Every structure is written in structure tokens, then in C-alpha cells.
Amino acid sequence: MIKTISVRQLSIIGFISVFALKLTILPSLFYQKSGIDALFSLFFLIIFDLLEYFIILKLLKQNQNKDFYQFLCDKTGKIVAKIILFLLFVFYFIKIILLTSGGYNFARNAIFKEAPLFLFAFILLSISNSLCLFKTQSYARTSEFFYPIILIMMSIFMIIALFTAPMQDLRPFFQNTFSNIFNTSFMFSIVSGNFLFMLFFMGRIKFKETKYKSYNFKILYGCFLVFLFYFIDYSIFKYTAMAHPQAISEIIQFLPLTNIIGNFDWLAVSLMLLLFSLHGGLFIICLSYSLKNILVNKKIKNKNLLSLIIINFLILIFIYFVFPKFEDMRQFVFNQYYVPILSSIVFFIPLFLYIISFIIEKINKKNRVILKRKKGITNINFKNKGMYYEKDF
């Protein structure tokens, strides 16, 4: 397989995938469910994500020469592979609908109140589709190009907010029960699963023999920044967080810096639009890959283009007719059990695949031993993995 992206680029995409809607409406939605203890709900989601990341990384290293669909077919069979891809398709579809709707909500307030949904959807989908149409290498390079900008903007924002914003004491914690905290994590599980996209890059990553501590550091730093952002938001708006749906813009208003240099909102707007575009591209890549491999008919020549057309068509149908308002979307995604159950199933896919791979590997080893005994080979060396054995003459 052609290796198109490096581990560094993968970790950069992972860093970027942690943000977006988590910096706008989600803090207020979390707060409505469990108050200040929403910090712990977020913490548990981050921990699940990180555990999943390490499992996915292991899978990627073990299957460097296989496509994700190929891997699924080998380990689980075609039918189960398509079911898994379908679940991932629905998962990412909900994410992109949420991104479009929530992103429009943010952009309308932050930039132009009179801007129509069509304008935002056109811009977002054009950029996302073009990021998907070009090769994965182009997307990785685009992310690599914008990574220092996002990193510097986020870091500066956090440092200024931490040292200058009027923050309140968040104690006491655990005013809600643990069941309430976990229930909030469960209901908002759609916003995590940030590293599942890496499965779609299986077989295209250039793994080197060097250790990956610095790459893991990017992922950990991204998660840390998200947690810190929520901490700052709740510290500033301890009792009114539910009334501040555009978190990043609202925090900026309360920084003393705006008295000196005027409206600092350009940071929030440019950062968020950049993140929306990159996220949109990533989701479309995952959706396109899933749909391509679900479509059965071998006669279809340009599956890539066809899958993009279907995806965009579905997105427009959903944002205009099924969920015309963000409120409707919010009610369906966060207040009913369908989406959290789907998200929970999807989260266990990497673990399921890892276990399946492990079991199959064990069975294969057992089969190799049986095969060797049949052939009269007694001296069996299992030091090297794979098909090594020596004959006993």
C-alpha cells in the first residue's frame, strides 16, 4: 500500500479533531445537565477517548499493509464489515449534521445575523468536499499547515484567560450524584470518539521505528486544552454558563485585554471557522470511505464522486427538512437515547476489533502448531511472530 501520511501528521489531525463544537455551545449544554460537575463528565469522555486512541494506534501498527475495509473483511467477514462501516457512517453523519447546524448557529451570531443557512452550508460543504476530493496527503498537509496557527491561538487564549479573567472558586464539587455525572457523559457521547477517524487511515501511515512520545504529547495536549477551556468557562460563568452558548466568544468579552486592544472577537471567529472547515473535511473523508465500501455494485465506476453526491444530498435534506433548527437537532441528539446508544456501540468497535485480532492470532498460532505436528516438526520456535519454524532433521 502507498504510505501517504506520517505519524506526525496523524497526531496533528488528532489534535485538531478534539476541538470545534466543544468550544462553542457544548459547555452550556453540559452545564444544564450537571452543573459544575460537568467537568467530570467531560473528563470521563476524554479518558475514554484516550484509551480508544491507544487501542487504535496498536491496531494501526499491527496492520500497516492493509486497508481498513480489507482488515475488517479479513477479521470479521464482509457482512459484519459492512455493518461496522454503516454504524460508522451514521455516527459521522450525525456529527457532520451537528457541525453544520451548530456551526451556523455560531457563525450567524458572531458574523452576520442575516446570513442564510445556505451560505454557511455552501462554504462549509465546498471546503469539506474539496478536502476529501484531494488525496489524504493533501488533507494531512493542510492540517499540518494550519496546526501552528491553531496551536498558538489556543495556547495564547488559554494563557491570557487563565491569568487575567475574573475567575470564581468552583468548589464544592460532586453536588450531583455519580449516576448523574455518568449519565451526562453517556448522553453527550456523540461529541467524543475523536480518534476513530484514524481507522480510516489504516495502511496509509508511515510508521518509523522511533518512539512516539512526542506524537502522543500532541494528542494529550489537545485534550488538556479542552479540559482547561471548560474549567475557565465555568470559573468565569459559575452560575450563568447555561446563558452563554457561544463560549469562546463570550469568554473573550470578559478578558481585560479587550479594554486595551478593542474587539478581540476576530480570534474566536477565525479559529472556529478554521476548525469547522477542517472537521468538516475529516468527517466527509470518513463518510465517503464508509459509503464507498458499503455500495455493493461493482459496475459503479466513480464511487468516490457518487458517495460525495449522496452524502451532500443527505446533509442538505437533513438540515433543511428533518432538523431545520438547531434546537430540534439538540433535542434529538442530546435528549433522546438513540444517538448515545449508537455512540456507545461505535466506541467499542476498536476494542472489539482488537480482541478479534488477538483471538484470531491465537487461533492461527494454534493451527500452526497443529500443522507442524502433523508434518512431524518437533522443534518449534515461537520467538518470532509469524511463520517461522525450523525443521528437526
Added chain:
Amino acid sequence: MKKTFKYFKTHPIYFLLFLCLLFLPPVIVAQPETQSTLIVRALGIDKTEEGYDISTVVLTPKSDQMFGENYKLIEGKGKSVSDAIAQIGVYSGKNIGLSHTGIVFVNDLACKTGLVEILDFLIREYSLGNNTSIMYVQDSTKDVINASLTLAKESEISLDEISVFNENKILFEKSTIESVHDSSNAPSRCSLLSVIKLSDENGLETKGSQSNESSGNEVSSGDQTESTQQSQEKNIENSGEALVLKEGKEKILLSKEEVLKYKWTKNSKGINYADVFILENFSDENLTNANVSVILENNKVEYNIDFNKAGNPIFEYKISPTVRIVEVNQKILDKDIYISPNKLSTNKLENAINSYVENNVREIITKLQFENLDLNKIYEKINAVDNKMFKKYLDQLSDKSKYLENIEFKYECQCEIL
């Protein structure tokens, strides 16, 4: 067609240029938004029996006018705040833009009714930041706004700057939409608003060469020219007083002296020129019956929270101000007092300042305790330190809202004289 499509695919830059040519010209010749937007710089909310009277100071940008001449007063009436603001838009034929509103004034009836309900529109309005200052006006906000028009023109002093000064140097607390909203949701439920009023004698003069027409242009009503003129002849007085709100409603008005006492309970940094306190008839080894004026440079306040055997909280203020002697008035002239400032900072003077501060803090906290006003967020502080014990204490009370009654306060001051 195929050839064209293939050409654009291989040369996407031309496709981009085509799109620019298609969309750019209409954008260039379109009317700028500033021409269709009324930029509101200050907002006055007068609650009346019938509804609301909203007065706005609007900026109408014009290229050939000097600064200040294009501030105008426009008034609107309605059953709700949003209705009244919409009326102003109708009268002026423009969209209302609140993103540059620096200050909101509220009248007495608005504070008595409940400020959080009245400010609901402003809390929801995204373009108006919740860190916009609020000031309380006892009579009519329209009169204050009218008087401020000349002030801005002649002296470039604006009332939103005065409000920010109050927050930083007098109240040491925010007096904003967010602070009112926050306090109504917090357990302590109290907040402070700075006060501004019109006075015949004190304050900033607003009388000027400006006639009625250019500084106050009332679009909606024509029967108030006389009162407009009268308000413009009065002075704007930043009295240093503060209004205490509980659950968004007016409770008591703190006098300037009480506000200055209250400031000792807040952390502050930077020299506070707004308050010079005087130790009268002070004598020690260096001074004899002197009036010593002292200024506060920094103030650090820490809290020690404990519970007594009965389970009642003990709240101890540990105040560590850094002060500086700025003036010494005594009948006997003594050159030595200028030689070294350290000569003046004796133990006796330190003790005198400490007891001055402790007495001031005791008086104001006792008053607030009596009025059941938790301005210092004592509920949150005790709850943060020992949640379980505090809950036990609250459970034993017959009326949980009167938790301040049984709290024992202690005061300790240790000043440093520079």
C-alpha cells in the same frame, strides 16, 4: 463542454477568478452596513406604569462632522424593553446596533420591580456583551443621558468610563449585566450597582454653549423640551454611592462612607486615589494632634472559616492593606517628618490604622448582616471550604434564607505602611 470542464479542473485558479468576478461587483457597490445601522452608545431604561421608556444615545457617522456633534438622543416607548427598542428603530428608519453600547442606566422603578426580568432582552441579545456596565439612576435615566451629551462633547468624559472607574476604584466589584444575572442565580443572591445622579451643585458641569437642537434630538415626543433644558443645566454627580440588589431587586442604598468601608473587604491592586482616609488628632512620638491622611495602595483579604461547637460558622477576615501617608497636618511644624517616611510609621500609627480598618469593616458587615445581605458571597465561601458542615448548619435553621444571622464574624487587620 467537456473540454471547458477539463480546462477548469486543470486550471482551478481561473475558476476562482470567474467566481470573484461574478460575486465581487455587487458587494463593492452595496450600501455599507453602517449606513443602515443605528449605533447605540448608551441605553437608559425607565420603567413606568404603562411600560418602558427607552432613551438611547446614538452615533450617526458622518464624514464632515467633528467628534461629539453627531451624538443624538432618541427615545422610544413600549410594553417591553425589546418593543421600545424596536420603536426606536422604526422612528429612525435603521437597524439598532447594540454591539457598541458601553453603559445601561436603570431607574428606581426598574430596580424595585426586578432587574433580571427587565434585563432579559439584554442578556439574550448576543451583540450586547454581558460585561456592559449598569448604573442606577434615582429619577429619570433620560435626564442623565441628556445631560451626558454635552459632557461627552465638551470634555470627552463618558459615563461608561466613570462606571468602569467605579468598578475598579470604589466598589471593587463589577456592576455589569453579568454580575446582576450571576448574583440572581448564585446562593448569596446579592450584587452592587454604582449610582449616578443629577445635582445642582456637585459633580461635572454639563452647561455649555450647546443649544437644545444639536445635543438632544427627540424624535418620538415633542413635549419635553423644557425638562430637557433643565436636565442639561444640572451637574452629573458620580456620588460614590451604591445600590444593593437582592435577587435583582433593590434593597438598600449604601452611602459613600459605607461603600468606602465596604472596600476594605475586597482585594485591590494599585493606588486608590478615590479614597483618602484621615486619622484625626493622632499623637505618637513623632506627631502631636495631627490629622494624618493615608492612601490605600494594595489590599489583600484572606478568609479563615471554622465552625464552633454549636455548628455555627465562624468567618474571620484577615485584612492586609498596604498604605502610604500622603499628608500630615499638625499645628506644630516639624521638619523631621519630611526626612524619612519611615520615621512616621510607628507601631502606634500602625495600630491606629488597624483599628480604623477593623472598625470600618465591623460596621459595614454588621449592617449587611442585619439587612440579611450577603454581598461578600459568604455562603459560597463557606460552602466551598466545608460543604458538609455548612449543610448541617443550614438544615438546623428554621429559615435557610437567613443563614447570615448566626454566623460569627471576626476581624483582624495587619497593615504595612510604606
